[in-house]
Amino acid sequence: MRDFGVGFGYLLRGQKWVAGHGRWFGFGLLPGLVTFVLYVGALVGLFYGADDLTSWATPFADDWGSPWQGLLRGTLTFLVFALGLFLAVITFTAVTLLIGQPFYESLSEAVDRSECGEAPESGLPLWRELWISARDSLRVLLRVAFYGVLLFAAGFIPVVGQTVVPAIGFGVSGFFLAEELTAVALQRRGVEFKQRLAMLRGRRMAALGFGVPLTLAFLVPFVAVLLMPGAVAGATLMARELTGETAAGGADDDESDDATDGTGRTQGVPHRAA
Numbered sequence: 001m002r003d004f005g006v007g008f009g010y011l012l013r014g015q016k017w018v019a020g021h022g023r024w025f026g027f028g029l030l031p032g033l034v035t036f037v038l039y040v041g042a043l044v045g046l047f048y049g050a051d052d053l054t055s056w057a058t059p060f061a062d063d064w065g066s067p068w069q070g071l072l073r074g075t076l077t078f079l080v081f082a083l084g085l086f087l088a089v090i091t092f093t094a095v096t097l098l099i100g101q102p103f104y105e106s107l108s109e110a111v112d113r114s115e116c117g118e119a120p121e122s123g124l125p126l127w128r129e130l131w132i133s134a135r136d137s138l139r140v141l142l143r144v145a146f147y148g149v150l151l152f153a154a155g156f157i158p159v160v161g162q163t164v165v166p167a168i169g170f171g172v173s174g175f176f177l178a179e180e181l182t183a184v185a186l187q188r189r190g191v192e193f194k195q196r197l198a199m200l201r202g203r204r205m206a207a208l209g210f211g212v213p214l215t216l217a218f219l220v221p222f223v224a225v226l227l228m229p230g231a232v233a234g235a236t237l238m239a240r241e242l243t244g245e246t247a248a249g250g251a252d253d254d255e256s257d258d259a260t261d262g263t264g265r266t267q268g269v270p271h272r273a274a
Helices: 002-020 022-057 068-099 101-116 126-154 160-188 193-202 204-218 223-242 253-259
Strands: none
Touching: 002 022, 002 101, 002 204, 002 223, 022 068, 022 101, 022 223, 068 101, 068 126, 068 160, 068 204, 068 223, 101 126, 101 160, 101 223, 126 160, 160 193, 160 204, 160 223, 193 204, 204 223
């Protein structure tokens, strides 16, 4: 459980970092705002259309009497919306990172420079980075969809479906959120998708400590937008540990601030090629 606390600590440190670098906080909000508007519209549509969807999918229940028809369709409506919300939480990060790739790359590089005075660079053109990010996001989404279908089916199991299954769902969401967020920094270091998964599996509790609280926070409207810049910053700090660049827990914040001029700008330190 100590590693769970380490992961949560990186999440807090990331929020603290952007709070102390207000320019980067505002810069990192823009992609989240765009994605948030798109997702709110999609979820509102699902909310109002879920009843019609479940009625269309269960024509065999048209002649059922009360309360069985209402119980079946009410349960299915809840599960459809819950599944939509589950997928929204997972895909929000992927879509936001894709839309905001240049924004979050710059933010992640700024965190690296504030920690050690230099930032690894992939050396790839922007179009290539976007392609890799989109491809890897699709890989994550396919895995999430697989787990989502399994959890959706398990949701029909009495008691277990209403207790254990949601807990597992948050764990799955948290792990893959951690993967997507650390990918911003790890991709610049040339770490491939399978290597990233192996790293996080080796530090599973740290990944959950970072991702699960973030998943829970993302359920609150607009909170995801506010936390995204700090989440990227915290994931960069965690990525530095995963690659052995810092010890567990990272350097002290006071030491890391020495690399900046107090406004979030580095003091003329050059980039380092990956």
